[in-house]
Amino acid sequence: MALVTINFESQYLGNNHEVGIILPDKPRSKSPAEFYGSGEKYKVLWLLHGTFGDYSDWIRKSMIELYACEKDLVVVMPSALNSNYSNWPTFATGYNMYDYLFDELMPLVYGWFPVSDKREDNFIAGLSMGGGGALKYAVNHPEKFAAAAILSAPAMCMDNMENLDASALNSSKNARTQNSIANAGGLEAYRNSYENTWKILDEKIGTGVLPKLYFCCGDKDFLWEAYNTFKNHALEKGYDITFEEAAGYAHEWRFWDIFIQKALTFFGLDQMDAGNPF
Numbered sequence: 001m002a003l004v005t006i007n008f009e010s011q012y013l014g015n016n017h018e019v020g021i022i023l024p025d026k027p028r029s030k031s032p033a034e035f036y037g038s039g040e041k042y043k044v045l046w047l048l049h050g051t052f053g054d055y056s057d058w059i060r061k062s063m064i065e066l067y068a069c070e071k072d073l074v075v076v077m078p079s080a081l082n083s084n085y086s087n088w089p090t091f092a093t094g095y096n097m098y099d100y101l102f103d104e105l106m107p108l109v110y111g112w113f114p115v116s117d118k119r120e121d122n123f124i125a126g127l128s129m130g131g132g133g134a135l136k137y138a139v140n141h142p143e144k145f146a147a148a149a150i151l152s153a154p155a156m157c158m159d160n161m162e163n164l165d166a167s168a169l170n171s172s173k174n175a176r177t178q179n180s181i182a183n184a185g186g187l188e189a190y191r192n193s194y195e196n197t198w199k200i201l202d203e204k205i206g207t208g209v210l211p212k213l214y215f216c217c218g219d220k221d222f223l224w225e226a227y228n229t230f231k232n233h234a235l236e237k238g239y240d241i242t243f244e245e246a247a248g249y250a251h252e253w254r255f256w257d258i259f260i261q262k263a264l265t266f267f268g269l270d271q272m273d274a275g276n277p278f
Contacts, residue, residue, distance in 0.1 A: 135155060
């Protein structure tokens with residue numbers, strides 16, 4: 001594959017920003033003019049990293065480049081700091097990660113690279129924080145994606161958040177939740193925003209507008225209980241969502257490397273002949 005790293009000043013993030021992009025390789029059977037001048041538009045996976053990471057995590061810790069090569073797939077990997085893939089207008093000069101994907105990164109990629117902007121050719125996936133981001137993007141803008149894979153990141157019910165006492169909400173364990181609530185303008189605003197993917201799923205499941213959804217988790221993951229809470233809710237409601245688990249895996253790259261392959265299969269991305277370089 002060709003690996004492109006692009007660094008540019010982002011209007012929506014207010015700083016220089018780095019993105020990794022995996023592009024299909026030219027088969028040796030084709031001339032450069034023939035391949036690069038073909039005008040072909042490729043399917044694309046928007047792939048999101050987790051907390052404490054950046055775009056390079058997927059490149060360094062998984063075999064995503066090989067899997068993309070086998071499927072003739074473009075993979076776009078933005079960096080998101082620890083933003084939860086949300087808008088943070090009060091952070092420094094503003095760090096609007098939620099709007100950034102749709103209003104800046106997608107136009108850039110569609111305009112500068114051989115990537116299809118058709119819904120049926122666009123997929124999104126992520127792990128942990130990135131899984132939550134993938135779900136958030138997919139359910140709030142279902143017209144953008146054919147399918148989404150959420151690795152180790154269940155939808156979380158916000159119905160009983162008001163029952164958390166102040167000490168629990170303000171603990172270091174819940175600092176992210178506390179900051180997110182404050183960022184949204186309070187608990188009620190938070191629960192009624194694009195953050196509440198549980199509520200949005202309840203509203204949109206069965207309407208035919210959502211992309212295909214795939215959730216997975218290891219049974220040793222610290223989010224296992226939350227994963228099963230959401231899974232049981234979805235099964236009780238009869239939601240058309242695919243769930244898959246694996247015994248013995250925690251919140252770890254061994255799990256994510258296996259399940260990103262399963263996600264690509266779920267997306268219907270079969271191995272392509274074009275992935276052969278000869």
